[in-house]
Amino acid sequence: MFRKYLLISALTLSLTACGGGEIKPETVKSEIAVSSESRDQIKIVGSSTVYPFATTVAENFGRSTSFKTPIVESTGSGGGLKLFCSGLGDNHPDITNASRRIKASEVKRCRENGIYDIVEVKVGYDGIVMANSRKSNLMNLSLKDVFLALAKDVPDGNGGLKPNNYKTWKEVNPDLIDNKIEVMGPPPTSGTRDAFVELAMEGGCKTFDWIKALKKTDKKAYKSLCHTIREDEHFIEAGENDNLIVQKLNANPNAFGIFGFSFLEQNADSVQGSTINSTPPTFDNIAEGAYPVSRSLYFYVKKDNVKTIPGINEYLAEFMSDRASGQDGYLAEKGLIPMNPDEHLKWKSSVLSLEPLVLN
Amino acid sequence: MPNYILNTSRQMAKRHGREKRFKWYGRIAIFISIAFLIFMFSAIVFRGASAFQQTKISLDINFSEAIIDPTSSRDPEILKRANYKPVVLESLSNVIPGITDRRDRNRVYKLLSAGAVFDLGEQVASNPKLLGKSKSVWLLASSEVDLFMKGKIDSNISEDLRRLKDKDIEWIEILKSQGKIKKTFNTTLFGKGDSREPEMAGILGAAIGSFFSLLVCFLIAFPLGILTAVYLEEFAKKNFLTDFIEVNINNLAAVPSIVFGLLGLSIFLNFFNLPRSTPLVGGIVLALMTLPTIIIASRSILRSIPQSIRDAALGLGASKTQTTFHHVVPLAMPGMLTGTILGMARALGETAPLLMIGMVAFIVDIPKGVTDVATSLPVQIFLWADSPEKGFVERTSAAIIVLLVFLILMNLCAVYLRKRLERRW
Numbered sequence: 001m002f003r004k005y006l007l008i009s010a011l012t013l014s015l016t017a018c019g020g021g022e023i024k025p026e027t028v029k030s031e032i033a034v035s036s037e038s039r040d041q042i043k044i045v046g047s048s049t050v051y052p053f054a055t056t057v058a059e060n061f062g063r064s065t066s067f068k069t070p071i072v073e074s075t076g077s078g079g080g081l082k083l084f085c086s087g088l089g090d091n092h093p094d095i096t097n098a099s100r101r102i103k104a105s106e107v108k109r110c111r112e113n114g115i116y117d118i119v120e121v122k123v124g125y126d127g128i129v130m131a132n133s134r135k136s137n138l139m140n141l142s143l144k145d146v147f148l149a150l151a152k153d154v155p156d157g158n159g160g161l162k163p164n165n166y167k168t169w170k171e172v173n174p175d176l177i178d179n180k181i182e183v184m185g186p187p188p189t190s191g192t193r194d195a196f197v198e199l200a201m202e203g204g205c206k207t208f209d210w211i212k213a214l215k216k217t218d219k220k221a222y223k224s225l226c227h228t229i230r231e232d233e234h235f236i237e238a239g240e241n242d243n244l245i246v247q248k249l250n251a252n253p254n255a256f257g258i259f260g261f262s263f264l265e266q267n268a269d270s271v272q273g274s275t276i277n278s279t280p281p282t283f284d285n286i287a288e289g290a291y292p293v294s295r296s297l298y299f300y301v302k303k304d305n306v307k308t309i310p311g312i313n314e315y316l317a318e319f320m321s322d323r324a325s326g327q328d329g330y331l332a333e334k335g336l337i338p339m340n341p342d343e344h345l346k347w348k349s350s351v352l353s354l355e356p357l358v359l360n
Numbered sequence: 361m362p363n364y365i366l367n368t369s370r371q372m373a374k375r376h377g378r379e380k381r382f383k384w385y386g387r388i389a390i391f392i393s394i395a396f397l398i399f400m401f402s403a404i405v406f407r408g409a410s411a412f413q414q415t416k417i418s419l420d421i422n423f424s425e426a427i428i429d430p431t432s433s434r435d436p437e438i439l440k441r442a443n444y445k446p447v448v449l450e451s452l453s454n455v456i457p458g459i460t461d462r463r464d465r466n467r468v469y470k471l472l473s474a475g476a477v478f479d480l481g482e483q484v485a486s487n488p489k490l491l492g493k494s495k496s497v498w499l500l501a502s503s504e505v506d507l508f509m510k511g512k513i514d515s516n517i518s519e520d521l522r523r524l525k526d527k528d529i530e531w532i533e534i535l536k537s538q539g540k541i542k543k544t545f546n547t548t549l550f551g552k553g554d555s556r557e558p559e560m561a562g563i564l565g566a567a568i569g570s571f572f573s574l575l576v577c578f579l580i581a582f583p584l585g586i587l588t589a590v591y592l593e594e595f596a597k598k599n600f601l602t603d604f605i606e607v608n609i610n611n612l613a614a615v616p617s618i619v620f621g622l623l624g625l626s627i628f629l630n631f632f633n634l635p636r637s638t639p640l641v642g643g644i645v646l647a648l649m650t651l652p653t654i655i656i657a658s659r660s661i662l663r664s665i666p667q668s669i670r671d672a673a674l675g676l677g678a679s680k681t682q683t684t685f686h687h688v689v690p691l692a693m694p695g696m697l698t699g700t701i702l703g704m705a706r707a708l709g710e711t712a713p714l715l716m717i718g719m720v721a722f723i724v725d726i727p728k729g730v731t732d733v734a735t736s737l738p739v740q741i742f743l744w745a746d747s748p749e750k751g752f753v754e755r756t757s758a759a760i761i762v763l764l765v766f767l768i769l770m771n772l773c774a775v776y777l778r779k780r781l782e783r784r785w
């Protein structure tokens with residue numbers, strides 16, 4: 001009886017050793033690797049909008065230098081900053097991309113985890129477009145039209161609010177076509193949605209004087225009024241995949257889609273971007289800041305890691321070089337709107353001298 | 361005829377009718393599912409088939425030493441990273457006449473992939489004897505040219521709506537007339553890692569990442585799953601505790617896979633500090649996910665082994681352990697393997713748990729071990745599907761085809777094992 005138990009336990013042990021043990025040497029090795037020698041590959045996380053640009057630079061950097069190609073994860077701006085600020089050391093990313101500026105609360109979180117010196121890098125600009133199929137007519141929208149068509153609550157004309165019951169574009173603005181309002185946009189987790197709400201919706205919201213006045217008296221009410229998108233069949237959350245939105249626009253010529261300028265540029269043969277406040281979303285208009293719905297793209301670097309992780313300086317140099325983020329650089333071909341030469345030069349010098357971020 | 365017989369025959373007709381109708385419902389259901397399947401497959405194959413071909417441009421390159429290696433160092437690193445643009449431009453302007461100004465030179469250079477010069481660098485680095493000689497080389501064309509050659513760019517629409525301009529098309533026609541442009545089998549797709557340029561992107565890195573993840577997954581889940589199943593089925597007493605464990609295993613099988621990813625993030629990455637984005641962690645997470653499937657399948661196989669086999673072995677004096685490991689487990693092994701393969705096939709197609717542990721990332725280098733950073737096949741599909749460049753559309757479908765082929769092979773393997781080795785009692 002006793003021998004039987006012994007046999008079973010020995011067998012179980014040996015088999016688990018087979019299964020679990022197979023993994024152990026690796027585990028031990030990796031722990032040693034983590035503790036004794038430094039990581040030799042840059043780790044980048046963050047915004048899905050900056051992802052195509054960061055990966056392009058990473059690839060060119062990997063090919064043209066002797067350093068390993070950096071790893072770029074697409075986690076969204078907020079998720080990236082959270083990972084970035086969670087600590088110093090090899091297990092945390094060196095760089096995070098963001099389609100908005102870092103917030104004071106995030107800088108504070110970084111400080112709490114020992115990250116004091118952050119270098120801010122401005123990448124360039126990105127426009128958010130409202131586009132429809134080329135089978136339909138080009139639309140001329142104002143920010144006010146956008147707000148009235150998509151907000152959850154709209155002004156009722158007597159200084160009060162009513163739930164948004166506009167069904168067609170003509171009801172919003174008599175100059176527009178008599179088609180059902182159908183807009184496909186990104187979900188609330190997306191940075192594109194944040195920027196759209198902040199720039200387009202709030203921009204249109206502010207055109208009502210009493211709402212503008214509300215900003216000073218009740219900021220919370222102002223924000224909830226201007227930043228809330230309607231939840232009925234007129235606004236459709238189409239997921240993070242902008243390609244899918246473009247395909248749906250081709251299938252439904254009456255619908256509009258909200259996505260980044262780079263997708264408009266790549267699909268210019270099938271979709272067209274509506275003019276907003278009579279400015280068409282073109283490369284030049286966004287670069288000059290004439291197109292109202294455009295935002296700056298950034299990334300943030302841990303200054304402490306520049307010393308420990310090889311290649312960060314060179315990666316920054318590649319990113320800020322004229323052939324990458326300059327006027328005719330390869331990032332412009334990927335849909336990035338570059339900064340003007342003066343601004344580019346200014347950022348280049350501050351980035352390459354690793355000037356730490358100061359939030360004002 | 362008595363009344364009741366007439367009634368019965370009417371009832372019989374009703375019953376037969378019902379049966380007939382039911383058969384038709386079944387047939388229609390099968391027809392609809394097959395139609396969906398055919399529609400899905402044909403859509404994927406239709407879109408993806410062209411990705412198995414790739415456009416290349418032939419150029420007579422003069423590997424001038426003065427430009428490539430002016431110091432005559434012959435250092436492979438220098439040869440690799442030398443500036444090959446001038447030699448490429450020179451040979452391009454030999455083929456295409458009338459290219460003088462800077463704008464045209466930049467445009468004509470863009471007919472080639474951005475990776476073409478890196479390919480040249482690698483060729484020269486591996487064979488420095490090329491320096492000072494002239495050789496005709498097939499270079500990768502850019503994605504736009506590739507799409508045009510495959511007939512995916514309509515040259516009739518207005519020029520400013522196309523990324524490929526009339527001039528580019530004119531140049532392509534010149535190359536065509538000289539036989540210097542052709543479509544070949546796409547070796548890049550199967551031999552390279554990820555890239556931001558569609559024409560340079562491949563799935564090898566992702567496929568190897570998937571392989572390593574599944575290897576780790578198998579090494580953990582298979583022994584653990586089999587041992588758990590054998591112990592619970594053959595040795596454990598039926599009591600409250602084993603019932604409790606059984607209920608939990610069944611529940612675990614129904615847990616959404618993203619939850620395992622969250623678990624992996626908080627335990628393996630944050631607590632054990634295992635390296636992020638590696639097949640090691642991916643494999644462990646996938647193992648946790650497949651474990652319940654393997655246990656449940658193995659237990660049902662063990663239960664189907666007739667009691668008489670155990671009784672016979674015990675009757676001849678074998679111990680309980682001998683009975684189990686000499687007779688029951690070998691008989692159940694094909695079934696257990698089938699269950700494992702099906703579980704692994706599911707793991708192969710998972711992205712959600714990998715999202716949380718950082719395997720959804722842009723990784724160019726091909727992983728060499730389980731602790732190297734890697735992605736997996738479904739993740740690669742996800743990343744490509746989200747890319748704005750048009751060239752990725754066909755490559756996404758091609759990657760789906762490859763993934764489907766792997767899944768079908770694994771399922772065939774499971775079917776073969778079941779048919780070939782399974783015994784019937």
